[in-house]
Amino acid sequence: MYKIEITTKHNKVGILRDAFFKEGITGMTIINVSGQGNQKGKVEIYRGSQITAxxxxxxxxxxxxxxxxxxxIKDIxxxxxxxxxxxxxxxxxxxVADVIRIRTGQNGYEAI
Incomplete structure (x- = not known):
């Protein structure tokens, strides 16, 4: 088993989820996160002051x-x-070494 983490912009999550659903991939967790990469933030003006987010x-x-x-999944x-x-x-x-369903104690891919 593998865990695939896809981090992207908020406005892309709907089309990504729809693309997965169309291909029969329905089990996923969606999380709000923040990070810094090649974009290195953006400059905004707040109350007349320049702020770097x-x-x-x-x-x-x-x-x-x-x-x-x-x-x-990667190709989609x-x-x-x-x-x-x-x-x-x-x-x-x-x-992923293992997955355990807390309610039943099932493990492995059956727990998903």
């Missing part, structure tokens, strides 16, 4: 998937999110 608001979509589904995310602009986001793929 260092942390950019983003959305993280997390999916636990079987090994054979990882490439398909890349096709849906890539605009070629700074700030499109990141995809991180991590191995």
């Amino acid at each position: 260092n942390l950019m608001p983003r959305i993280r979509v997390e999916i636990i998937a079987k090994a054979e589904d990882v490439e398909r 995310a890349l096709k849906t999110l890539a605009s070629g602009q700074v700030g499109d986001g990141k995809i991180v793929i991590l191995p």
